Amino acid sequence: MSFDKVWFIIKRNILKNKFNSILNIILYVIIFNMLLVSVGVLGFFANYSEASQRYNRNFRTMMVYENDESDEKDIVSLFSGYEYVEMVINQNEYCMHMSFVDDKGNYDIDLKACNEKNVPEVIYGRQINFDNNDEILLPEKMLLYNNYTEEYDIIEAKNLIGTSIKCSKENFDYNTIYDEVENKIVSGRKDIGQTIIDFEVVGVYDSALYFEESYVGYISEKMSKILHASDIKDKSGYTYETIWVLSDTVENYNKLKQIAEENSLDYMVVTDIYERVKLFCIVGYIIIVGIFIFHFIVSSVLFKIETKKDRFIHNVLNICGYRHKEICKIVSAKYFILQFLSFWISIPISIVLLNKINFIFYSSEHMGGLVVGITPLAIFVCLILFIGKIIWVYYKYYVMTGKYTISKISDKKRKK
Amino acid sequence: MSKDFLILKNVYKRYSDDIIPINNISISFKMSKFYVIKGASGAGKSTFLHVLGLLEKVDEGEIIWCENDITKLNGDKVSEYRKKKIGFMPQSGLLIPEFTALENVMIPILLNKDIKEAEKLACDLLEKVGVYNRRNHFIKQLSGGEQQRVAIARAMANNPECIIADEPTGNLDEDNERKIFELFKQYTLSGKCVICVSHSDKAEEYADEVLHYKKGEIIL
Numbered sequence: 001m002s003f004d005k006v007w008f009i010i011k012r013n014i015l016k017n018k019f020n021s022i023l024n025i026i027l028y029v030i031i032f033n034m035l036l037v038s039v040g041v042l043g044f045f046a047n048y049s050e051a052s053q054r055y056n057r058n059f060r061t062m063m064v065y066e067n068d069e070s071d072e073k074d075i076v077s078l079f080s081g082y083e084y085v086e087m088v089i090n091q092n093e094y095c096m097h098m099s100f101v102d103d104k105g106n107y108d109i110d111l112k113a114c115n116e117k118n119v120p121e122v123i124y125g126r127q128i129n130f131d132n133n134d135e136i137l138l139p140e141k142m143l144l145y146n147n148y149t150e151e152y153d154i155i156e157a158k159n160l161i162g163t164s165i166k167c168s169k170e171n172f173d174y175n176t177i178y179d180e181v182e183n184k185i186v187s188g189r190k191d192i193g194q195t196i197i198d199f200e201v202v203g204v205y206d207s208a209l210y211f212e213e214s215y216v217g218y219i220s221e222k223m224s225k226i227l228h229a230s231d232i233k234d235k236s237g238y239t240y241e242t243i244w245v246l247s248d249t250v251e252n253y254n255k256l257k258q259i260a261e262e263n264s265l266d267y268m269v270v271t272d273i274y275e276r277v278k279l280f281c282i283v284g285y286i287i288i289v290g291i292f293i294f295h296f297i298v299s300s301v302l303f304k305i306e307t308k309k310d311r312f313i314h315n316v317l318n319i320c321g322y323r324h325k326e327i328c329k330i331v332s333a334k335y336f337i338l339q340f341l342s343f344w345i346s347i348p349i350s351i352v353l354l355n356k357i358n359f360i361f362y363s364s365e366h367m368g369g370l371v372v373g374i375t376p377l378a379i380f381v382c383l384i385l386f387i388g389k390i391i392w393v394y395y396k397y398y399v400m401t402g403k404y405t406i407s408k409i410s411d412k413k414r415k416k
Numbered sequence: 417m418s419k420d421f422l423i424l425k426n427v428y429k430r431y432s433d434d435i436i437p438i439n440n441i442s443i444s445f446k447m448s449k450f451y452v453i454k455g456a457s458g459a460g461k462s463t464f465l466h467v468l469g470l471l472e473k474v475d476e477g478e479i480i481w482c483e484n485d486i487t488k489l490n491g492d493k494v495s496e497y498r499k500k501k502i503g504f505m506p507q508s509g510l511l512i513p514e515f516t517a518l519e520n521v522m523i524p525i526l527l528n529k530d531i532k533e534a535e536k537l538a539c540d541l542l543e544k545v546g547v548y549n550r551r552n553h554f555i556k557q558l559s560g561g562e563q564q565r566v567a568i569a570r571a572m573a574n575n576p577e578c579i580i581a582d583e584p585t586g587n588l589d590e591d592n593e594r595k596i597f598e599l600f601k602q603y604t605l606s607g608k609c610v611i612c613v614s615h616s617d618k619a620e621e622y623a624d625e626v627l628h629y630k631k632g633e634i635i636l
């Protein structure tokens with residue numbers, strides 16, 4: 001039986017029962033979204049675990065305090081800030097860091113990741129459009145690595161508002177950039193009531209280093225640099241209490257510990273991130289398996305309700321001489337169309353949801369701010385599940401035999 | 417004299433010890449004849465028609481269709497018989513309400529023809545039964561008589577050897593009743609057979625043979 005004939009039979013059934021069809025699609029969209037999002041998150045875990053194992057690093061976080069009474073620090077934001085400053089760029093793109101001092105003595109930062117077409121880049125799934133002066137959540141204090149002085153600065157950076165300037169490693173010309181900065185940024189700041197009293201372009205460099213390999217690897221590599229910055233000083237003389245550092249190996253960790261002790265700093269080992277992530281992954285897997293089971297239960301129930309509703313049509317078809325196989329085709333096709341529609345509606349919704357979840361993970365203490373591209377994997381896995389389900393539905397209906405009836409009861413029900 | 421094409425030999429059907437809708441029935445049906453089965457409600461007439469239409473199986477006995485024993489047929493083979501040889505018209509038509517009159521008639525035709533041909537044939541059939549002008553109306557928009565006629569058109573769709581109709585004129589007025597019986601009569605004139613259960617006295621006027629059904633038995 002060709003598809004046009006099958007469609008001829010089911011189209012009225014779908015279109016005439018609009019309410020049922022829409023309700024079904026909504027329910028399918030909900031469960032598909034659950035599935036897509038959960039698989040997406042699963043992909044995240046898988047990526048993280050895999051990358052961690054590949055590098056075989058023992059990630060440790062260490063929090064170093066100066067002697068101070070206040071112990072509570074915004075761990076997440078400091079950590080996120082570190083990432084932003086050090087790691088914004090994809091491969092073959094160049095980053096320019098500029099630091100400014102305003103009339104209140106505070107540092108402000110403009111940084112821009114742009115490719116050769118000067119298009120703002122996606123940073124961990126979140127697009128930052130500098131041209132629109134989007135405010136980006138950043139910590140109050142950040143470490144900024146100065147390429148010229150090869151020192152780390154601790155800086156105040158509540159707002160990261162900037163103007164993009166196209167530059168590349170090859171055509172980098174300090175004077176041109178300086179002029180452009182003056183024209184675009186400094187004058188722009190005056191417009192919004194800020195007076196920039198000094199600024200310097202601190203460097204342009206290829207920061208693609210480890211992003212392609214793995215974000216985990218990237219962090220790991222950067223740790224060693226941070227460990228050299230033991231004599232961190234603030235140019236404006238402001239005293240900062242907290243510094244966040246990560247160590248990738250036990251040796252570096254011990255070194256860090258030594259630096260802290262030498263400088264009379266209190267320190268505290270927060271946790272072993274990898275172990276925490278492992279635990280988080282296990283819980284995540286359990287939740288996801290639960291969602292899978294829930295998904296199948298809900299689909300089965302919906303399928304049962306659907307086929308029960310359509311039983312009348314199937315009986316009539318049977319009376320008209322349709323074979324069981326042909327009726328199965330019709331049942332599966334209807335199921336397929338509804339699910340197919342729901343599936344494609346679910347994808348954009350789930351992408352939005354995943355991006356939101358990305359943000360949560362991004363700023364998550366547990367994840368250490370890690371985010372991995374996860375949507376394609378989610379779609380792929382769900383597509384496989386979706387095809388599997390259609391086969392399962394066909395099989396399920398196919399094995400139900402001898403259930404056609406034209407009893408008076410069904411007729412009366414129909415009349416009602 | 418036409419040949420017997422459908423023969424039932426000692427057929428039994430039991431639902432329980434007390435309910436025996438078919439009790440040792442042996443009967444034969446001939447082509448070009450209009451059979452009317454009459455009997456009280458609950459006598460087992462509908463079950464008898466379901467057995468003839470291969471919608472239900474018998475417990476004992478044989479059903480022979482054109483010298484082929486079809487008693488034990490299963491699944492696809494039964495569907496094949498229903499598709500080609502039997503036009504079944506259930507009680508109150510059992511038309512699909514989501515479909516228009518035309519689409520309802522097209523359903524069985526689609527098994528053998530493509531959509532365009534099926535549509536053409538269905539239109540011819542609807543014209544024959546006099547509801548062509550209502551072809552694009554949904555079932556709920558049709559009167560009882562029109563619905564019955566659409567059901568007859570659907571039963572005749574694949575030009576079956578035998579039409580089996582279960583109370584096709586229930587709840588219809590006299591005029592509509594006559595129209596439907598006339599249609600059946602015309603159908604038998606083309607060399608086919610019609611077996612119909614009816615309580616109506618009008619049916620007897622058109623019937624070639626009237627069978628009385630009583631407590632699972634047929635009294636000739």
